[in-house]
Amino acid sequence: MxxxxxxxxxxxxxxxxxxxxxxxxxxxxxxxxxxxxxxxxxxxxxxxxxxxxxxxxxxxxxxxxxxxxxxxxxxxxxxxxxxxxxxxxxxxxxxxxxxxxxxxxxxxxxxxxxxxxxxxxxxxxxxxxxxxxxxxxxxxxxxxxxxxxxxxxxxxxxxxxxxxxxxxxxxxxxxxxxxxxxxxxxxxxxxxxxxxxxxxxxxxxxxxxxxxxxxxxxxxxxxxxxxxxxxxxxxxxxxxxxxxxxxxxxxxxxxxxxxxxxxxxxxxxxxxxxxxxxxxxxxxxxxxxxxxxxxxxxxxxxxxxxxxxxxxxxxxxxxxxxxxxxxxxxxxxxxxxxxxxxxxxxxxxxxxxxxxxxxxxxxxxxxxxxxxIAILINNRQGKAEADQPDEGTIIIAGVGRFGQIVNRMLLANGHKTVILDYRADVVDDIRRFGVKSFFGDASRPDLLKSAGLAKADLLVVAIDDRDRAAEIVTHARQHNPSIRIVARAYDRLHHYELVEAGADHIVRELFGSSVEAAGLALQSLGMHPYEVEKRKNIFVDEDVAGLNRMAPLVDASTRAPDNPTFIAGFKDIGRVIENAMRGERTAYEEIVRRGWSPPELGESHAAHINPTRKPAAGAEP
The missing domain is CATH 1.20.1530.20 (Na+/H+ antiporter like fold)
Structure with missing residues (x-):
């Protein structure tokens, strides 16, 4: 074989x-x-x-x-x-x-x-x-x-x-x-x-x-x-x-x-x-x-x-x-x-x-x-695959299951978005709801430029393609250094790639929903809802802190399962989280305050760890 x-x-x-x-x-x-x-x-x-x-x-x-x-x-x-x-x-x-x-x-x-x-x-x-x-x-x-x-x-x-x-x-x-x-x-x-x-x-x-x-x-x-x-x-x-x-x-x-x-x-x-x-x-x-x-x-x-x-x-x-x-x-x-x-x-x-x-x-x-090669030739000739998008202050690259939620939240709060997606049927469906959307590959520099990248305040990279997501972030950061970038990460390693590319806030696509599911599991096992919220916050805080500490352990030339230093660091994070869970048994009032108070942006998921730029207020895993 x-x-x-x-x-x-x-x-x-x-x-x-x-x-x-x-x-x-x-x-x-x-x-x-x-x-x-x-x-x-x-x-x-x-x-x-x-x-x-x-x-x-x-x-x-x-x-x-x-x-x-x-x-x-x-x-x-x-x-x-x-x-x-x-x-x-x-x-x-x-x-x-x-x-x-x-x-x-x-x-x-x-x-x-x-x-x-x-x-x-x-x-x-x-x-x-x-x-x-x-x-x-x-x-x-x-x-x-x-x-x-x-x-x-x-x-x-x-x-x-x-x-x-x-x-x-x-x-x-x-x-x-x-x-x-x-x-x-x-x-x-x-x-x-x-x-x-x-x-x-x-x-x-x-x-x-x-x-x-x-x-x-x-x-x-x-x-x-x-x-x-x-x-x-x-x-x-x-x-x-x-x-x-x-x-x-x-x-x-x-x-x-x-x-x-x-x-x-x-x-x-x-x-x-x-x-x-x-x-x-x-x-x-x-x-x-x-x-x-x-x-x-x-x-x-x-x-x-x-x-x-x-x-x-x-x-x-x-x-x-x-x-x-x-x-x-x-x-x-x-x-x-x-x-x-x-x-x-x-x-x-x-x-x-x-x-x-x-x-x-x-x-x-x-x-x-x-x-x-055909894509490169098409880009150099400046041929658009469909109509050119209007300029906007918020650009969303990809409007699948992930991007749709982000777009709906922004629209519900009075913001106007420009959506780029390479699936023509999705674009047509979204346009029927009156949302400005355009067909095209967001990794194309000319399409991002037409969408108003140079003047945009925010870019949300919601596609599920690891390589293309990093390309989009890199290009956006080079051509608009002041733009805020929220990017979707496939996993922990992809998080590090996007940080290096220049993303401000990074969301691991399954992290939040997995934490929510774990909280429901604890509640189903008899834990009080306030205690569950407390434990969830502790887990997120410690995991994010460990995410930052492990950044220097990543070796791009070695797979994570083959990197003993990375594995040891991951195990250390697990022990830290376990100890934190056992040690945070404080008064009921503290549980209520920490369990239901809205976190600051910097506390939400992760701090930016790109050493080459000034750290942002917060970055999500």
Missing amino acids: LAVIISQRLGLGTVVGYIAAGVIIGPVLQVSTAGSDYLEQFSEFGIVMMLFLIGLEIDPQMVWKLRAKLLGLGGLQVVATLSTITAVGTAMGFTWQQSLLFGFVGALSSTAIVLQTLEEKGLLESDGGRAGFAVLLFQDFAVIPMLACIPLMAGAGSAASAGHGSALLQNLPGWASALLTLAAVAFVVIAGQYLSRPIFRLIALLHLREIFTAMALLVVVAIALLMSAVGVSPALGAFLGGVVLAHSEFKHELQNDVEPFKGLLLGLFFMTIGAKIDLAVLRDNWLVILAATLALIAIKLAVLLPLAWLFRVRAAAGWLFALGLAQAGEFGFVLLSIGRERELLTEQMTSVAILVITMGMILTPALFALYR
């Missing part, structure tokens, strides 16, 4: 790692020459479980909310890419079946790699990220008809030779086969709705956890076997079963039970694919593989960029959308594997196509790096 770990650390995802592991162990186990049939059939259950989980995750409300981009943007992307690649393949001399299969593969993108990268970079909720998610969701749906089309493209003879024929239907007339297939599908729907749910409910009531897991696996395997018996793809049947159980009260438990097996079997499936790659093919065709990979990226960019512009996903968001989806995806391996079994492709064609997909996945981090 070393290859998987290295691949994940390099940002390539686990799929590339599994394929690399298969390439390494393939010659040792002689998978490509003999003994792989049973291994392949076993590993294909990973695909069945993947589609079962996709079916479970279908939320009609989410699909309806994304219907415009899902059907319009996603549908046009799949059709346009599929048509272009099919036409190019036919012109190059491939059969129409082979060209169409290559079109299926090229029309898909890597759901696992793209979503993971977008989430890590904090871009999933951006306009480009949401558009990409909608297209990926449509692509997952599109896999179903693609899987159904491959046997039709191959023909009956090929299907039989591939071992997917159904002995049950061989001696039946066509109308009887159709009726039997429909009956099997109806049975899956009815049994999933009215038979499996009572059984799951009984198992849950008896608290038989291991039996629940076994029952979940049995449902998936039974559906796959039933669909195979009537000549339907097991993956299609599993997808249907997942959709039926999507609204079950046991949905999340089913997901948790099946997910580990899906991961293991999918890993085995991708290792099997890697084991079948002939390294001689890579050596002899590396130029063709590289050219095909770049050509696929170019074709997808040529399709995605105009569609992004058509659906108003423009400027930097459009580049994020196009570059993020420009590779082929893991479902392509499934389609190629089935196409090889159906004798649509030769062994060499399959190996080359698998290497093209793998190469595209490896290049995905470079594609996201190109997105950052």
